[in-house]
Amino acid sequence: MKRERRLDEKLPHYLEALRELVAVPTVSARNQSIPEGAETVAAIARRFGLQADLHYFDGVPYVIASHRAGEGRPALLFYNHFDVQPEDPLELWETPPFDMAEKDGKLYGRGVCDDKGHIIVRFAAYDLLAEELGEVPLNLLFLAEGEEEIGSPHIREFLREKADLLRAEGCIWESGGVTSRGRPELYMGMKGVMSLELLARGPKMDVHSSLGPIVPNPLWRLVDFLREIKDADDRIRIPDFYADVLPPDEKDIKALSEGLEEIEELKENLGLEAFLRGAEGLEAKRRLFFEPWVNINGIHGGYGGEGSKTVLPSEARAKLDIRLVPNQKPEVILEKLLYYRYKSGYSDIEIEVSGGVEGPAKTPIDDPFVRLVADSAEEVYGEKPLLIPIAAGSGPMAHFREILGVPIVGCGMGYPGSRIHSPNENVRIEDFKKAILHTARVIEKFASIS
Template sequence: MELERFDEYFKKNREKHLQELFEFLSIPSISSLSEHKRDIERAAHWLKRQLEQLNIENVSIDPTGGHPVVYGEWLHAEGKPTVLFYGHYDVQPVDPLELWESEPFKPEIRENKLYARGASDDKGQVFMQLKAVEALFDVLGSLPVNVKFLYEGEEEIGSPHLPSYIEKNKEKLSADFILITDTSMHGPGKPAICYGLRGLAGIQIDVQGANSDLHSGLYGGGVQNAVHALVEILASFRDSEGNILVEGFYDDVKPLTDEERKAFAELEFDEEALKKELGVDELFGEPGYSFLERTWARPTLEINGIFGGFSGEGIKTVLPGKAGAKITCRLVPDQEPDKIVALLRKHIEKHTPKGVTVTVIEFDSGAPYLTPFDHPLIQTASKSYEKVYRTPTAFTRGGGSIPIVAAFDQMLKVPVVLMGFGLTTENFHAPNEHFHLENFDKGLRVLCDYLFEVSKLSLDKQVK
């Protein structure tokens, strides 16, 4: 595709597009605060109007058990792939307000950066999807692919109602792949495709000894200490090098391929600089793996918090009757959260000392996600990035979890392409959130090229 035609289009319409984006960013669509319910509705209607102006069909605002989703479709590219665009129009709260250098819902451009809540996460990147489709219509006269749009208003509160919406609307949402622009690049001028995410399994361990705290002089040495019992359980989870000792924990772990390890190494991640930044003498983790491999593609078991006994000023000679800890495991393909929790329960039962009872409470969970490294949709995205940025694309995995991605994978059973244009330094979820307009400009061209190139892919099983 000749990018020059799109370059001319976006230059000509840049100010108009920015003014439209300003309108979108001016809506305080904070999903976690009930006083902004009307603003959530305003943002949904704003998106609906945008889609209608693009001549997208069957545009609707669909209710859920919480905030609504916005849907639309255009399906006239016969024999071509169908892409489902996903994004979210809700944003995080703005506290602490006094740390903002400009008002969070009055967008402002400074040094070619657009400052506003939602500028990077995710309104700015949702807007880019719309304007890429607009450009394809205006420059080519039609779209090279079929498109569907699904925008939700609850991503920042964990997408509690979207999975049930997807489950009820599988046929309506059916596509050849899902395109999400809500991830980060590898660095300034360094495009990246995130092709995998870790999953999550979380539990709380509650240890009960005596029915109350006891005087350690009267009972110490004769009654089990709940904190000691908890520490014994926790110490049994890992060895001194970070290997997880829960029986069966690693059984389903999908190993890294040689190609993936090579790609990670080529990123030349500076572990020495990281140690200096964090103020530690050494990094820690499974032997035989780099920091990126450990944090992107290996599973973890971490203690997130411990409680029990006396922690106030001074000392209190108490023998605690209760203690507890919160544990989370980051999971990798092909680990299943329910199976991991079952293994943790079995391990805890096996290592519970005498004199206490243990209760396990389950918390958040989410499956890991992986698109094959060499998938045509991933490789095509890489080439589109490289055409515009004129530098090789990094292939990364995310150490964190985006549960809705796994839900898309499990329910719709199609690849998910995570193709973002933000930077990790852009303060999303923090004061002074911003979006580098250089990536806004280049990203629009990347998306146009990608959709055009995807139209050349055949709809065989390999692509699906």
């Protein structure tokens, strides 16, 4: 209880640090305020007693903060990002997105959950332990980047360059949270993602739609090709798309079998009568976490404003993302798509990669580091955590697994109503505090067994 009391005493200090960080509008999609964000993270880290330096790769700033306990001691790595999604649509925010507000036990602002709040959670955990113990007997490394929301295009090469500096025996990933019932969730992997843009061309200029019977319409051309990607049974038709998929093992299935009520609540919260192909319970979770997929994010062309405009556009575009699971390689899937485009008679449609490409990653669920983080969560939250072998979302985790060879677990303070990437992003203050205590217990436990 002493630690909890000290956390309550220091909470205003931690919230002020988060307010300072939220105030910097680090929107990577607009390349906005990224250097300022890096400087702010480093300055906060130093105030918390950590050494912090800025490292640049191809002009892109990264922050590496650290506590050095001495040669020969093991290291624990924390990965986070300080860039955020755009605040649009601004009119749907109830409070200014970059001026953190506190209301009804919650904190509101862009990045309070994804992921600036988690940066402060990690720093605060160290601060609590350093004050309590005098000296934390473990090497701690904190890496924060400013490009995660645009696919972390430089981090792979940055990790290669700084691998010796960032070597660790365990890694806590950027974020996580609790279920609707307050049960902590831990995840050990992430799907890969590859974002694509498709372009179909028609006449060299927009023309009157009366010419439709004789002039090719690129929107129809694009829609026809998109129809070829998925069949009526919601299976992807790209040849051998599923060939390399690694299915869940017995331990994964056992983990997926817990918390089945959460997947049913998701369906209800989304206002759906049924998931695709009527999936329910365990099968719905298996597909969500272990099945690859192709998403259409948007189709653009012609006129989309108020009223009508009888136009046949000169070009049409579609944005897609492909979600990948362990053993699938982005470059192989892209080659299969390009070949399928040719074989299907749509070689005129242009396809290009439009963002960062991230492969899938997974730490075995029975890794000792997973057990340590899970045991720590149970001690803090008072119940066993829900283990998710691989999260449905994506991030640069595969690069850390490949280059650093480190076991990775994601945990944090989000909850189903956090609205990340949406207006009114928020976290509950009690979840913020619990995440600090959990992180502190992970550090303490890791130091004791190492």
